[in-house]
Structures are given as C-alpha cells and as structure tokens.
C-alpha cells in the first residue's frame with residue numbers, strides 16, 4: 001500500500017499558493033469513495049488536513065485523488081450519491097430546486113440559453129426548461145445523464161466539458177450546482193466557462209459555505225468535510241476571488257440552506273447542539289454533524305467586453 005500511488009498534495013486551488021495553515025489536522029474520512037474508486041487504502045490510512053490558504057483564505061483539502069481514479073469514479077463507477085438515487089431517482093429536494101429555478105429566472109431576465117455543468121439527474125434543468133429557457137446539460141455519470149434524457153426529455157451530454165464539446169455555442173447562463181466543491185482544477189474549469197459564456201452572461205454557483213455559522217460551530221465535524229468528493233470549501237471572499245480571476249463580477253450573494261425548510265434546518269441546528277453536549281459528556285461519539293443554513297448561491301456577471 002502506497003498512498004502516493006493514489007493521492008497528490010494540492011496547493012490552493014483558487015490562487016495556487018503553497019502557503020497555508022492546517023486548520024483541521026488528520027481528518028479521517030467516513031465515506032466509501034476510496035473503495036468505490038478502486039483505491040486500495042483505508043480511510044484510516046489516509047488522514048488529510050483541511051488547509052486555509054495564507055494568501056486568499058480559501059479552505060481546501062490537502063490531499064486529492066489522482067485524475068485517473070477520480071475520473072473513472074465519476075464517469076464509470078458513479079458518485080456514491082447515486083447508490084441511493086439509483087433505485088429511486090426522484091428529486092429529494094423538490095422545493096429547493098423550484099426555489100432555485102425561481103431565483104435564476106428572477107435574476108437573469110435577459111438570458112435565454114442555459115448550460116448546467118454536472119447536471120446530475122436533471123431536476124434543476126427540467127424546472128428551467130419549464131420556464132422557457134433553452135437548456136443543455138453535461139454530466140459525467142452515465143446513469144444520471146441517461147436518466148435526465150430518457151425520463152425528463154433533456155438535452156444532456158455524457159462526459160466532461162472541453163473546448164470541442166460545443167463548437168459554435170455560447171451560453172447566457174452557466175450553472176454549477178453542488179459541483180464546484182468537487183472540482184480539483186477549478187481555474188481550468190473557469191477558463192472553459194469564460195470561453196463559453198456570452199457577453200453579460202452569468203455564472204451561478206450553489207455550494208457549501210465554509211464561513212457559515214453552522215460550519216464554524218461544527219469546526220472539524222462539519223459533514224461537508226467527510227467525503228473525498230469534496231476538495232474545495234468556498235466562502236464569499238474566495239468565490240469573489242475566483243470570479244475576479246475570470247472576468248466575473250460578484251453580482252449577487254445569498255446565504256441559504258441546501259435542503260429543507262427553515263424549521264428543518266433550525267431543528268438540525270438544535271440537534272447539533274444536543275449532539276455536541278452528548279460528545280462533551282462522553283455519552284455519545286458523533287464523528288460529524290450534519291448540514292444547516294450552510295450553503296450559498298453566488299452569481300457572477302461576465303464583465304469582459
């Protein structure tokens with residue numbers, strides 16, 4: 001067993017600085033990603049740190065899985081998320097998807113064409129299509145992309161985006177929903193987005209908010225840190241920094257929850273405090289807590305002439 005065969009250390013994915021401090025050391029992941037990706041190392045044998053970039057304050061995972069393993073995992077084996085969705089691929093967050101589509105429609109009235117990168121099962125794209133947008137998706141998972149075509153009638157390409165994917169198209173809106181935290185080479189992806197974005201086009205990002213109150217309360221035990229799929233943990237400052245590097249102006253930023261109502265998230269917050277107390281009193285040993293009010297939606301506007 002040689003971890004170097006499977007992992008590489010990453011610099012800050014936003015600014016590429018090597019200077020960082022280890023915010024949380026020796027985090028032991030709890031997911032099945034390594035096993036599914038054919039990586040012959042246990043989670044216990046691959047402790048990783050959550051680093052804080054000294055230059056731009058972005059938070060990121062110190063170790064990442066090499067391309068050949070992770071690309072095969074997302075494309076052929078399928079993300080661990082689909083292990084549960086495969087039997088029952090309904091939208092587990094219908095109201096959130098609708099709300100998100102409504103917000104996009106409200107904020108992007110002058111837009112018509114949409115590209116969703118990592119369109120998953122296609123639920124958000126379907127909502128936007130219903131609103132009259134011309135929608136295209138690209139998704140590495142064979143299972144998810146095929147579902148979105150056959151069951152939702154969407155135009156979705158299976159694979160990873162490159163400059164040859166759409167030889168003649170530009171898009172008014174590019175969406176990354178629950179995607180940016182998975183991306184290793186984020187600047188390459190944003191260069192591609194720049195290439196495909198129409199003048200005055202918008203990039204819309206939904207991801208975890210590493211500076212949210214809940215994430216800060218949970219510290220090392222924030223659920224978001226416990227999947228090898230998540231390698232980048234954005235906040236308002238680091239998304240703004242990334243946007244600025246790619247001719248995007250932060251047009252809109254809103255803290256939000258990922259799933260469920262205000263009251264459900266409040267309940268999760270309360271249960272987290274109860275769990276922390278139980279840990280403190282050594283009645284329980286919660287390895288991590290869940291998610292509540294710990295996401296954001298950011299919209300970047302193309303300022304390139």
Ligand SMILES: [Zn+2]
Pocket residue numbers: 012013014015016017053054055056057058
């Ligand atoms: Zn940085």
